Amino acid sequence: MNKLIKFGSGMLMAIIMLAACEKIEPLQVYRSAESAFLTASTSTIAPAPADSMKTIITFNWTRPVYSVDSNTVKYILEIDSVGRNFSKASQKVLTGAISTSYTAKELNDIALGFGFKYNVQYNVEARIVSSMSNNNERKFSNAVALKLTPYVVPPKVTPPASKKLFLVGSATAGGWNNPVPVPSQEFTRIDSVTYEGTFYMKGGEQYLCLPVNGDWSTKYSVKDNNVAGLNKGGDFGFNLSDNFPGPDKTGTYKIRLDFQGGKFTVTLVQEFGLLWVAGDYQGWSPATAPKIASVKKDGDHEGYVYVKPGGSYEFKLTSQADWSGTNYGDGGGGALSTSGGNLKFPGAGGFFRINANTATNKYSISQTTWSIIGSLTGWGSDISMSLNGSIWEGTATVGGKEEFKFRANADWGVNFGDNNADNSLEYGGANIVLPAAGTYKISLDLTNPGYYTYKVVKQ
Numbered sequence: 001m002n003k004l005i006k007f008g009s010g011m012l013m014a015i016i017m018l019a020a021c022e023k024i025e026p027l028q029v030y031r032s033a034e035s036a037f038l039t040a041s042t043s044t045i046a047p048a049p050a051d052s053m054k055t056i057i058t059f060n061w062t063r064p065v066y067s068v069d070s071n072t073v074k075y076i077l078e079i080d081s082v083g084r085n086f087s088k089a090s091q092k093v094l095t096g097a098i099s100t101s102y103t104a105k106e107l108n109d110i111a112l113g114f115g116f117k118y119n120v121q122y123n124v125e126a127r128i129v130s131s132m133s134n135n136n137e138r139k140f141s142n143a144v145a146l147k148l149t150p151y152v153v154p155p156k157v158t159p160p161a162s163k164k165l166f167l168v169g170s171a172t173a174g175g176w177n178n179p180v181p182v183p184s185q186e187f188t189r190i191d192s193v194t195y196e197g198t199f200y201m202k203g204g205e206q207y208l209c210l211p212v213n214g215d216w217s218t219k220y221s222v223k224d225n226n227v228a229g230l231n232k233g234g235d236f237g238f239n240l241s242d243n244f245p246g247p248d249k250t251g252t253y254k255i256r257l258d259f260q261g262g263k264f265t266v267t268l269v270q271e272f273g274l275l276w277v278a279g280d281y282q283g284w285s286p287a288t289a290p291k292i293a294s295v296k297k298d299g300d301h302e303g304y305v306y307v308k309p310g311g312s313y314e315f316k317l318t319s320q321a322d323w324s325g326t327n328y329g330d331g332g333g334g335a336l337s338t339s340g341g342n343l344k345f346p347g348a349g350g351f352f353r354i355n356a357n358t359a360t361n362k363y364s365i366s367q368t369t370w371s372i373i374g375s376l377t378g379w380g381s382d383i384s385m386s387l388n389g390s391i392w393e394g395t396a397t398v399g400g401k402e403e404f405k406f407r408a409n410a411d412w413g414v415n416f417g418d419n420n421a422d423n424s425l426e427y428g429g430a431n432i433v434l435p436a437a438g439t440y441k442i443s444l445d446l447t448n449p450g451y452y453t454y455k456v457v458k459q
Contacts, residue, residue, distance in 0.1 A: 035139040036061040036075070036098075036128045046121070046149035047104035056104040057146075061128045063098050064139055071096040074131050079107075081114055082123040082145070088114070095133070104151070111150040118152045155193050156262035157220070157237055160211035165195045165220075165257065169207025171246030173200050173424075173448045179214035181455055184423040186213075193260040198269055200424070200451040203250040206243035209236075209257065220257070233265035250274060250293070252451075272450050273297040275328070275356060279315025279342070281307045281349075287321045292354050293450030299359030303449030304368070306390045309349030314342035317356055317363075328356065328363075336361040351387065351446075353414070368414070370444055372396060374404025374431065382410045385444065392444040395459075396434070403431035406444055406454070416444075416452060425452040432456070 041058040059077060066073055077100060080089035090110045094100055116122050128141040165187040168180045180186075187195040187209075201207075209220040218239065225242040227234060236244070236257065244264075247253055251271040257264045273294035278286040292303030307313055317336070319325035330344070331337025336356060345352055347367050356363040370392045371382035385394035385406075396404070406425070407415035417429030432454070434440055439459045446452050 033064040033066045033130070033137050033139055036064050036130050036141040038126065038128045038141040038144050040126065040144045040146065043145065044147045045104075045107060046147075047108070047151055049151050049154065052105040052108065052151075052153075053103055055101045056107060058099065058101040059126065059128075059144075060099045061141060064130050066132055066137065068132055072133050074133050074135070076129040077126060078129060079110060079124055079126045079146075082125050086125075086127065107148065108150050108153065111148055112153070116148075116150045118150055121147055121149045124148050153260065155259040157259045159193055159259040160195075162211045163189055164211065164213070165189070166210045166213045167197065167199055167207055167255070168210055169205065169243060169246070171201045171205035171207040173445070173451055173453050178210070178216060180210075181423050181453060182213065183421075184453060187255075187257070194256070194258055196254065196256040198252055198254045200448065201247050201251065201253045202448070203246070203248055205246040207246055208243055231266060233263065235262055236264045237262060250291075270295065271297055273299065273301065274449070275301050275317040275319060275358070276321055277303075277305050277315055277354065278318055279313055281311075281313040281315065281345075286318050286323060289321075290447070291449050292317075292356060295450040299357055301356045301358070301449075302354070304351060304353055304446040306351050306387070307345055307349045311348055313345050313349070315345070316342055326358075328358065331361065334362055334364060336363050351392075353408070368408040369410075370406055370408055371410055372404050372442060373407055373410075374402060376402040376404055376434065382407070385442075388443075390447050392446070394442050394444075395439060396442060397439040398434050399437050401436060402434045404434065404442075405429075405431055416454075418454070423453050423455065425454060 038059060038061045045056055047056050063070055073096060075094045075097065077092040078086050078089035080086045090113065092100060111122065124146045125143040126146060127143045129138060131138040166180050167185045167187065168174070168176060168178055170176060172185055174180045174185055185199065187197040190196050206225070211218055220236055220238060221240040222230065222236050222242050222244055223240045225245040231245040231247055247266060249271050252269040254267045254269055255264065274291045276286040276289045276291050278284055278289040282289055290305045292301040294301045317328040326338060328336045328338060329340035329342055331340040336358065346365055350367045351369065353366050353368050370385045372385065372394050373379060373382045376396055376398045377383060383394050383396055385392040405415050405417045415428060416425040418424065418432050419426050419429045434456065441457045441459055443455045445454065
């Protein structure tokens with residue numbers, strides 16, 4: 001038995017020694033990939049709009065050596081403005097290729113995406129980033145310097161030849177009356193293809209944009225105003241079939257029309273809080289009732305309501321255009337109550353100012369008549385105004401430049417001026433200027449709660 005063990009051990013040692021004597025081939029060592037070298041077919045790019053679909057530049061690069069099939073190597077061609085170290089680069093991803101081209105339109109879109117201006121030459125640069133398909137062993141090529149001049153792209157929608165744009169419609173303070181009040185319903189021209197303005201808009205109504213104030217023959221509109229979400233923005237065009245759909249809620253909104261892309265956007269600036277003034281004077285119908293507004297949506301509402309003379313009228317305030325919301329009545333002593341009786345107008349008809357604060361549950365109602373006072377009367381007496389429908393109107397004749405304001409009940413306790421000379425009024429605002437001698441028809445519109453306007457027309 002011992003002999004067998006010794007023999008087996010000897011054989012094992014011999015096998016190990018023979019194996020140790022076999023020659024082992026050295027392991028293969030792969031060299032690291034080298035960066036690609038990039039070249040371009042041109043260094044100056046300034047195409048004409050007519051060449052937009054033509055190939056304008058071709059890039060070629062050497063193939064770096066990776067330890068993988070060259071057809072699987074990933075390349076990213078980056079283009080960026082000089083000085084940004086490719087931090088905001090446009091990227092084009094390719095696999096296996098060592099060449100690529102761009103049309104004039106593709107490069108122009110890249111340039112405009114960088115915010116470059118038309119017909120201005122900019123310094124840009126391009127490079128190749130190579131790597132394995134899993135992004136390992138990233139290598140950066142040399143940067144190729146280029147000079148790129150974007151061309152003017154014809155706008156999708158032709159901008160107004162008048163270089164002006166006006167807002168009209170039931171969603172606006174001026175309604176469908178045309179010509180519209182300016183400058184309160186006039187857009188600002190930002191550049192040749194962009195117009196923008198901030199406007200008071202009534203919720204749930206419609207509007208159009210006019211290139212010529214007072215002219216219905218040409219307009220900017222939309223194809224289908226039933227498209228979901230279109231009241232916040234979308235496509236528009238010239239003389240299309242439908243009005244723009246207005247915002248859902250009453251407030252002030254910034255409207256921007258981009259003629260280059262044929263797109264418009266509507267952005268809320270300030271939503272108004274509203275209360276509907278529904279009563280027997282109008283059939284107890286909240287949906288058709290006038291409203292008072294909380295401009296800051298803080299519960300402090302204010303507005304004006306015309307009640308046709310002829311009776312002692314009652315009403316309630318409701319938080320929506322039906323009776324399903326919160327309804328406010330009279331809690332006694334100037335207090336609002338959600339369980340109180342009807343509120344009452346203090347007189348058999350007239351033009352009433354209503355203040356109602358749902359945060360403090362206080363209210364007040366006062367009857368008003370309106371007049372004009374200013375340097376045209378020596379600031380000592382008023383020119384009476386009369387109601388035409390629900391608009392107050394008056395006439396003033398002056399011998400030269402004069403100033404005036406509106407005030408209620410011939411008293412300075414409630415008065416309006418215009419701080420921004422934009423035809424919208426502010427309580428206690430700046431004097432309004434009549435620029436030259438003549439007779440003027442002056443109107444005061446208090447029907448849009450929280451946004452009061454006036455108009456001055458020389459006769």
